[in-house]
Amino acid sequence: MYLVAGLGDPSRVGVHTKYPKEIVDVVLEGGGRAALRIPGTGTGKLLLQGTDNNGNPLTIATLEWTSANGGSAVGTLKINMNNDAACIELSTAGMVALKNVKTLGEISGAPAGTIYKDASNFLKIV
Known part of the structure; x- marks a missing residue:
């Protein structure tokens, strides 16, 4: 290199x-x-940032990966938005978890295709 x-x-x-x-x-x-690598076990983050009017960083999105086992490729990947609000998690077994899913009232004015949960916690799409 x-x-x-x-x-x-x-x-x-x-x-x-x-x-x-x-x-x-x-x-x-x-x-x-x-590769961006975590040595052994631990967590790493890759930040997508903007800048405020004073030159300070403003985090737009964070890709956070965690290695739970230093001897294997077992881990999770999380996508967090705007000041680390949890959004999506991809787990070791390939499961997808949607974090902080809002109710219909909380997403008022959201664009078509937005996912929300009803009173019974069933996922729906606007």
């Missing part, structure tokens, strides 16, 4: 790339792979 400064701007870095760079630009050709 090598790092390439992008277009004469040292604030932009490409990782093994031949294209004009973003701040981080990773190109994986021919079936290449990239």
Whole structure:
């Protein structure tokens, strides 16, 4: 692996790339792979952020993965939105859990296709 400064701007870095760079630009050709790894057991997060008017980070979404067993690939992946509000969890066994599903009253004005729960906790779609 090598790092390439992008277009004469040292604030932009490409990782093994031949294209004009973003701040981080990773190109994986021919079936290449990239990894963000947790050593042993624990949790890791990848944040998608915006910036407020004072330059402070504002987290839009977080991909959080947890490795429960340092000797295997067992773990969970969570997608959290806006300040870590739990949204979706993909479990070790491939199960999908929808977190914080709202009631019809709580999603008033939501776009078509929005999932909500009724009084009996059955999932429905607007």
